[in-house]
Structure formats: C-alpha cells, structure tokens
Amino acid sequence: MKEKKATAVALLSGGLDSTLAILVLLKQNIEVKAITFLTQFGCDISDRSSCSRNPFPAAEKYGFEVKLSHLADKFLEIVKNPKYGHGKNMNPCIDCRILMLKEAKVYMDLIGADFLVTGEVLGQRPMSQRRECFPMIDREAGVEGLVLRPLSAKLLPPTIPEQKGLVDREKLYGFKGRTRKPQMALAEELGLVDYPSPAGGCLLTEPIYSVRLKDLLEHNPDPSYNDIHLLRVGRHFRLSPEAKVIIGRNKEENDQLKTLVEDGDLMMRVDGVGSPITVMRGTPGSDEIRLAASMTARYSDAKRQPQVTVTVFNKEGLLYKIDVQPAEDALLDRYRIHYEPRKKKKRKRAAVKI
Numbered sequence: 029m030k031e032k033k034a035t036a037v038a039l040l041s042g043g044l045d046s047t048l049a050i051l052v053l054l055k056q057n058i059e060v061k062a063i064t065f066l067t068q069f070g071c072d073i074s075d076r077s078s079c080s081r082n083p084f085p086a087a088e089k090y091g092f093e094v095k096l097s098h099l100a101d102k103f104l105e106i107v108k109n110p111k112y113g114h115g116k117n118m119n120p121c122i123d124c125r126i127l128m129l130k131e132a133k134v135y136m137d138l139i140g141a142d143f144l145v146t147g148e149v150l151g152q153r154p155m156s157q158r159r160e161c162f163p164m165i166d167r168e169a170g171v172e173g174l175v176l177r178p179l180s181a182k183l184l185p186p187t188i189p190e191q192k193g194l195v196d197r198e199k200l201y202g203f204k205g206r207t208r209k210p211q212m213a214l215a216e217e218l219g220l221v222d223y224p225s226p227a228g229g230c231l232l233t234e235p236i237y238s239v240r241l242k243d244l245l246e247h248n249p250d251p252s253y254n255d256i257h258l259l260r261v262g263r264h265f266r267l268s269p270e271a272k273v274i275i276g277r278n279k280e281e282n283d284q285l286k287t288l289v290e291d292g293d294l295m296m297r298v299d300g301v302g303s304p305i306t307v308m309r310g311t312p313g314s315d316e317i318r319l320a321a322s323m324t325a326r327y328s329d330a331k332r333q334p335q336v337t338v339t340v341f342n343k344e345g346l347l348y349k350i351d352v353q354p355a356e357d358a359l360l361d362r363y364r365i366h367y368e369p370r371k372k373k374k375r376k377r378a379a380v381k382i
C-alpha cells in the first residue's frame with residue numbers, strides 16, 4: 029500500500045462541493061480526516077432538507093474518517109452578534125466560516141494534520157466566497173496559508189501545502205461562479221453520483237424562518253434549543269412581548285408540537301372536530317389566552333360556527349374550556365409573525381441627451 033503523503037482536515041457539509049474537494053485530495057493519496065459541523069439551524073444530519081446530510085456513507089464508500097462537532101452556543105452567539113453582519117436573512121456566513129475554520133484548526137493541531145480543506149468555490153456565494161473574503165476569513169481564523177480550496181485553487185495564491193509539495197497544484201481546479209456544471213462533470217468523472225441538490229440551504233438563509241428567529245431573539249435574547257426548534261413548526265403569532273402562539277398546520281405538525289411542549293406551556297384544541305394543536309409559550313394574560321383560543325377555533329373544522337368550545341390543557345392534563353368566536357382573518361394577519369419581501373427599488377432611468 030502506498031504511504032500517505034500528508035494529512036488534511038476537511039470541512040464536510042455532505043454537499044457536492046465539500047465531498048468533491050475530499051475526493052480530489054484522496055486521488056493525490058492524501059489522508060483526509062473530515063469534520064462535519066452541526067448547528068441549531070438545520071445543519072443537522074437527520075434533516076435532509078438542510079445544507080448538511082449524513083456524511084458517514086460517503087466516508088465509508090471513499091475511505092476517509094469523519095467526526096461530528098456541534099457548534100452549539102458559539103454558533104448562536106455569532107447569529108446574534110455577527111462581527112461581519114448577516115447576509116440577506118439571518119445567515120452570518122462570514123462569521124460562520126471563521127468559526128468553523130478556527131474549530132477545524134484546533135482539530136488539525138490536535139491530530140497533527142498538515143492543512144485544512146474546504147469545498148468553497150470562488151464567487152459561488154455572494155457573502156463569504158468573494159475573492160477578497162478568503163484571505164480575510166483565513167486571517168481572522170488564524171489559518172492563513174493553511175486552507176486549500178481544491179476546486180478553485182488555480183485561481184488563488186498557492187497555499188503552504190502546495191508550496192511544500194504536499195499537494196500537486198497542477199491536479200487542482202479553477203472553478204468559479206455560481207454554475208455547478210464543472211462540479212457535476214467532475215463528480216461524474218470521480219464516480220460521485222449520490223449528492224444533494226443545491227436547493228437546500230441552512231435555515232438561516234430562509235426568509236420566513238429568519239423573521240421568526242429575529243422575533244424570538246428580540247423577545248428572548250437567550251433562547252433554549254427547544255425555542256429555536258419550535259420555529260420550524262406551524263404558524264407563528266406574536267400576541268404580546270410575553271406571549272407567542274404556534275398553531276399546527278397538519279397532523280404531522282400537531283404531533284411535533286406535542287413533543288416540543290414544555291412545562292409552563294399551554295395547549296389548545298377543539299374537541300370532536302378536525303382541529304390544530306396550539307401551543308402558547310410565555311406568560312399570557314387572560315385576553316391573550318382568549319385570543320389564542322379564537323385562533324385555534326378559526327383553524328379548526330368548526331371555523332364557521334358562531335361559537336366554539338376550545339379545550340385548554342397542559343402537559344399534566346385538562347385545565348379548562350372556553351367558548352370563543354373563531355378569529356377573523358384580519359386579526360390573524362395582525363398578529364402573524366410574517367415575512368414581507370423587500371420591495372425592489374425602481375431603477376431611475378438615465379437621462380438621455382438628444
């Protein structure tokens with residue numbers, strides 16, 4: 029068996045680019061130890077809609093090690109206060125890359141690896157993959173010269189592993205821009221067939237999710253994992269700074285809400301007809317409880333009845349029942365935590381001199 033030339037720590041999201049970057053190095057007989065970072069915001073290997081996916085099958089198939097690392101509170105901190113700001117939504121991509129590289133460097137030092145690898149492609153993402161961003165991100169993370177980006181390496185200055193001859197620069201690539209065609213062709217060449225579509229991103233890039241998260245952080249700067257997880261489920265309404273309501277949209281969401289409910293939450297439903305499960309979190313007053321009950325009635329199959337009896341309960345069991353009128357749509361809209369797309373500014377036409 030050929031002796032390995034060097035060892036690299038690769039940041040692996042499980043997507044096409046990061047997997048390709050690893051395969052390119054394996055082809056050069058470089059040992060790869062991958063690290064997959066998990067966060068509270070969907071980079072979760074159990075959630076196939078997120079930007080991350082289970083990295084273990086690829087690791088087994090292609091013969092590299094992978095370990096999972098949850099960024100936990102460190103990640104929440106940069107979402108709340110990103111030094112380099114948020115992207116279009118709540119995504120702090122530059123801070124996120126810096127944090128991941130810093131963590132990867134700790135692992136690199138720990139196992140005595142030689143350099144770091146990412147699947148980043150120059151110009152593919154507007155925020156963190158601009159040419160001027162790479163050196164700045166590497167400097168901030170304390171990994172200058174140590175990050176090899178094999179898919180765009182030929183367009184970037186040579187890194188330390190290239191200068192040392194650990195990696196053959198000639199066998200790296202010069203991909204750039206948003207097109208994924210070169211990556212797809214390379215995937216075919218390397219026999220990589222099972223990779224996720226690029227559509228899924230981390231939840232922080234989703235406008236509706238981001239609006240909900242912003243509302244949560246404004247009212248609770250120190251949310252629990254459960255508070256954050258709840259943002260993925262149901263319709264969300266802010267009734268007051270102290271109280272919010274989540275209403276399930278279907279059976280699956282109702283079941284999810286039942287598993288996420290905590291001590292201190294109120295739940296509601298309309299018995300005897302098709303009904304959502306409502307979760308009320310915070311410290312609501314009696315008016316807010318009535319309002320939440322009328323919303324629950326509105327989304328139940330009894331919504332056309334003039335008066336509906338709503339059951340209020342908690343984790344322990346039945347509390348009481350209240351009679352309410354189903355809420356009007358205008359009332360729902362008033363309290364809904366909703367996303368308003370930014371209005372496009374009308375471009376002024378340049379004056380034409382005749």
Ligand code: SF4
Nearest residue numbers: 119120121124230232
């Ligand atoms: S989309 Fe941005 S914030 Fe989300 S995981 Fe990717 S780099 Fe990080």
